[in-house]
Amino acid sequence: MPLQRRRGIRLSAGAGTAAMALLAGCSGAGASSSTGSEAVNVLMVNNPQMVELQKLTAANFTKETGIKVNFTVLPENDVRDKISQDFSNQAGQYDVATISNFEVPFYAKNGWLHGLDEYAKKDTAFDQNDILEPLRESLTAKDGKLYAEPFYGESSFLMYRKDVFADKGLKMPAKPTWAQVADLAAKADGAESGMKGICLRGLPGWGEVIAPLTTVVNTMGGTWFTADWQAKLTSPEFKKATQFYVDLVRGHGEAGAAQSGYAECLNNMTQGKTAMWYDATAGAGSLEAAGSPVKGKIGYVPAPVEKTESSGWLYTWAWGMQKASKKSDSAWKFISWASSKKYEALVGEKSGWANVPAGKRASTYANPEYRKAAGAFADITEKAIASADPQNPGTQPRPAPGIQFVGIPEFTDLGTKVSQEISAAIAGRQTVDQALAASQKLAEKVGKEYQ
Helix, strand or coil: CCCCCCCCCCCCCCCCCCCCCCCCCCECCCCECCCECCEEEEEEECCHHHHHHHHHHHHHHHHHHCCEEEEEEECHHHHHHHHHHHHHHCCCCCCEEEEECCCHHHHHHCCCECCCHHHHHHCCCCCHHHECHHHHHHCECCCCCECEEEEEEECEEEEEEHHHHHHHCCCCCCCCEHHHHHHHHHHHCCCCCCCECCECCCCCCCCCCHHHHHHHHHHCCCCCECCCCCECCCCHHHHHHHHHHHHHHHHHCCCCHHHCCHHHHHHHHHCCCECEEEEECCHHHHHCCCCCCCCCCEEEEECCECCCCCCCCCEEEEEEEECCCCCHHHHHHHHHHHCCHHHHHHHHHHHCHHHCCCCCEHHHHHCHHHHHHCCCCHHHHHHHHHHCCCCCCCCCCCCCCCCCCCCCCCHHHHHHHHHHHHHHHHCCCCCHHHHHHHHHHHHHHHHHHHC
8 A cells, every 4th residue: 555645634524513603712711730831722623512612611621720721713624724734744833633533543643643542541530441432443543542532422313303294194214214214305395384305415525415425325335445446436336325315405405405514404404494304413412402493303213224234424523632732731631621521511510411522421321411311312322323333334345444434534635526526416517427427537546546
């Protein structure tokens, strides 16, 4: 295998992208009682859970430790560029940044991350063994070392309006197939004024439209590459899945689907504009939050399948420490607090247990308060994460790990370019065959680098 190119990591990673566009902010003040006058710089994505963290830091973490936290909070596309630039140059401007299980292998291999094993081992209160095994494994590099701690974990599932289905006499199967979902979308379309049958991401981005689409490809028997790196985007299975996805969102999906991503679909579901939504399990916390117009009205079932037993993705927003940081002890204190049981309890107290950044700890799912607030989706989320298999997500061997992505650095560029072709097909500017023909050529170039 040739040496992997060092590219900037661009665009969203398949998980929840927030609608809020908070550009930057600072939190906390004071001097550290243990390390002197200390501050750590944290660069993170602007999703709702992180924004909540920012709000709670000064009055809790800084007050307890004396460590000031300077936050830079950016939209996902922008934050990935900035993280890649700072970490690849080892500039040390940021001590901690939000990275994912996609970046960890490459960042670790390039020597950009500070190993966390010793910190986690010494910090017994953090309880590393409480972190769910799929997440522990996904944040551990090939050298066997741990390089990040999860803030939250997620898979994907299907969300639907129970009340709308009841009114229309529709029944959601306990484990739906994509054919059943398409039939239900057609029947639920127009169930209420302005309501569409389903919302699916169509927005360009390797972590936007490509994330859910690739899970459909996997379960319908397709793959981006064979085990020996032959590109397969024009295979019958890949074409079938892509045509299905495009037809479904064009026929019964949201208005402006080609420009709709996670944030837009979350808004549509919250505002009663869609009867179903297939996306990240993390979205359930917002739907069930206090004040949500659809709280208690949503049902949750596993990611639809066809040829596989499960098809949900695996993703985590996690905290990585830059190798060049000169404040590693203070940086760990922040990381361990932000990923702790204590922080989850704080969120539960301040804004409700349904809003807890869950999906990462076994203890969360054993907590009676969390289960009471998140009972509608807790079990199915835990099972979806446990059943996700990044090493074997489809019906044939893969050359690299990943469910909603291909675990190579080149996928940031390849997935983005392919997403633009798919989005153009959703917009009606070209056919699926045309989109995949162009995409196949792009994938072949990448595959040849590994053959």
